[in-house]
Amino acid sequence: xxxxxxxxxxxxxxxxxxxxxxxxxxxxxxxxxxxxxxxxxxxxxxxxxxxxxxxxxxxxxxxxxxxxxxxxxxxxxxxxxxxxxxxxxxxxxxxxxxxxxxxxxxxxxxxxxxxxxxxxxxxxxxxxxxxxxxxxxxxxxxxxxxxxxxxxxxxxxxxxxxxxxxxxxxxxxxxxxxxxxxxxxxxxxxxxxxxxxxxxxxxxxxx
Amino acid sequence: xxxxxxxxxxxxxxxxxxxxxxxxxxxxxxxxxxxxxxxxxxxxxxxxxxxxxxxxxxxxxxxxxxxxxxxxxxxxxxxxxxxxxxxxxxxxxxxxxxxxxxxxxxxxxxxxxxxxxxxxxxxxxxxxxx
Numbered sequence: 001x002x003x004x005x006x007x008x009x010x011x012x013x014x015x016x017x018x019x020x021x022x023x024x025x026x027x028x029x030x031x032x033x034x035x036x037x038x039x040x041x042x043x044x045x046x047x048x049x050x051x052x053x054x055x056x057x058x059x060x061x062x063x064x065x066x067x068x069x070x071x072x073x074x075x076x077x078x079x080x081x082x083x084x085x086x087x088x089x090x091x092x093x094x095x096x097x098x099x100x101x102x103x104x105x106x107x108x109x110x111x112x113x114x115x116x117x118x119x120x121x122x123x124x125x126x127x128x129x130x131x132x133x134x135x136x137x138x139x140x141x142x143x144x145x146x147x148x149x150x151x152x153x154x155x156x157x158x159x160x161x162x163x164x165x166x167x168x169x170x171x172x173x174x175x176x177x178x179x180x181x182x183x184x185x186x187x188x189x190x191x192x193x194x195x196x197x198x199x200x201x202x203x204x205x206x207x
Numbered sequence: 208x209x210x211x212x213x214x215x216x217x218x219x220x221x222x223x224x225x226x227x228x229x230x231x232x233x234x235x236x237x238x239x240x241x242x243x244x245x246x247x248x249x250x251x252x253x254x255x256x257x258x259x260x261x262x263x264x265x266x267x268x269x270x271x272x273x274x275x276x277x278x279x280x281x282x283x284x285x286x287x288x289x290x291x292x293x294x295x296x297x298x299x300x301x302x303x304x305x306x307x308x309x310x311x312x313x314x315x316x317x318x319x320x321x322x323x324x325x326x327x328x329x330x331x332x333x334x335x336x337x
Contacts, residue, residue: 035252035278037247037251037252037253040251041247041253044247044248044249073256073287073291074248074255074256074257075248076247077247077248077249077251077253077254077255077280077284078247078253078254078280078284079279079280079282079283079284080280081256081280081283081284081287082256082283082284082286082287083283085287086287119283119286119287120283172279173278173279
């Protein structure tokens with residue numbers, strides 16, 4: 001898997017468009033256990049990313065990822081802004097240091113996941129986006145170099161998001177609901193799944 | 208006039224942020240710099256990192272700035288805003304774990320007496336102690 005500027009551009013475009021198209025679903029999920037703004041917030045953030053797509057894809061990859069992160073931080077307007085922003089800032093920073101794609105994909109993704117965990121002071125198992133991002137990271141590590149890596153990442157994300165339904169939230173707005181958060185898929189986990197699957201779909205389309 | 212710690216109020220609602228700032232000014236007076244912001248980048252309920260950065264700069268004092276927030280996203284966005292300040296300023300801004308209205312009034316009262324940033328934060332956070 002190589003990541004040429006055009007590949008990066010179409011990948012970001014597809015991810016942003018998928019999130020924007022999913023805004024009503026994310027809002028519905030968030031109305032059940034949050035404050036109902038996740039869809040509109042993510043839509044605003046990724047519309048801003050789309051607006052800067054040319055500038056983002058003209059950057060070296062590390063700077064492009066950081067530009068996405070900063071754009072989300074400044075435009076989303078909810079906690080998901082700093083959380084997703086930190087993911088892209090963290091991943092970009094790993095590339096600025098000593099990591100390279102495609103060999104270090106898991107480490108680069110892991111750097112983003114660590115940044116989310118630090119920002120949210122949260123771990124997997126608390127019914128958050130980390131409950132998708134951490135299993136995806138594990139698959140990136142265990143299936144690295146396998147020909148079916150992308151399919152396995154897709155499957156991991158899809159299964160992981162469903163596993164958030166029976167969880168009780170202990171972080172974020174949903175934690176206010178206590179046991180009543182059980183039975184609903186976490187909106188942040190769902191948006192993470194949408195992003196991961198959009199990236200997979202884009203890469204599959206270019207193989 | 209000696210410098211006093213500045214106070215920033217960050218709510219999801221601009222009305223709550225403004226109302227809290229009004230209460231602080233009436234109860235504490237105008238010797239403490241108070242700035243507020245509320246609303247997402249489109250003006251709806253939420254918070255905006257760039258508005259928080261602006262508010263921190265408006266309330267800036269050499270003794271530092273204490274931020275009072277309402278709910279989760281206001282805290283996360285405030286922490287992000289602090290990290291995006293120039294490095295020399297980051298150490299001088301704290302987010303207080305305190306109820307927004309009571310915390311802002313208590314923090315500003317403490318700040319008006321010339322207390323340090325750590326003292327202002329501690330007084331506001333006493334409200335959250337069990």
